[in-house]
Amino acid sequence: MSTYIAKPQEVERQWYVIDAEGQVLGRLASQVASMLRGKHKPTFTPNCDCGDYIIVVNADKLVLTGKKLDKKIYRYHTGYPGGLKEIPYRKLMATKSEFAFREAVRRMLPKGPLGYRMAKKLFVYAGPEHKQQAQKPVEYKL
Numbered sequence: 734m735s736t737y738i739a740k741p742q743e744v745e746r747q748w749y750v751i752d753a754e755g756q757v758l759g760r761l762a763s764q765v766a767s768m769l770r771g772k773h774k775p776t777f778t779p780n781c782d783c784g785d786y787i788i789v790v791n792a793d794k795l796v797l798t799g800k801k802l803d804k805k806i807y808r809y810h811t812g813y814p815g816g817l818k819e820i821p822y823r824k825l826m827a828t829k830s831e832f833a834f835r836e837a838v839r840r841m842l843p844k845g846p847l848g849y850r851m852a853k854k855l856f857v858y859a860g861p862e863h864k865q866q867a868q869k870p871v872e873y874k875l
Contacts, residue, residue, distance in 0.1 A: 737778075738781075739776045747786070748785070748865065748870035749785055749786070750789075750790060753790065753834070754794040758834065766838050766841035769838070770784050771785070784851055785854070788858070789855070790861050792859050793826075797826070802822050802823045803822075806820065806821055807825050807833070
């Protein structure tokens, strides 16, 4: 018996909607990253993009546990000398909650062209509405 290896043209992709209201940021991000990779499918192949499309709504209602809202800091560098910028998560979640979730998921995906392709299948919205009704997404309960 030989091992099954998925080919990119054979992969069947689904569209899922996930409601993030009341969910913990990191736990939801790890589950979404796993679904984007396709690890929930029996045909998972590490070197192939076999994941599904994920739509996350109500990203502004995500929760951080403990004192992370005050102590956790998002850092990035502008590229200029002395250009390290720091934003506390309380401010980041209040202003750019979609970005905070998308960045959490992106950092859990593989680095390189394969991971970039997987990250493009994630759609995050702050409110309850999304623009992908034409794809007939299925609601996914976590």
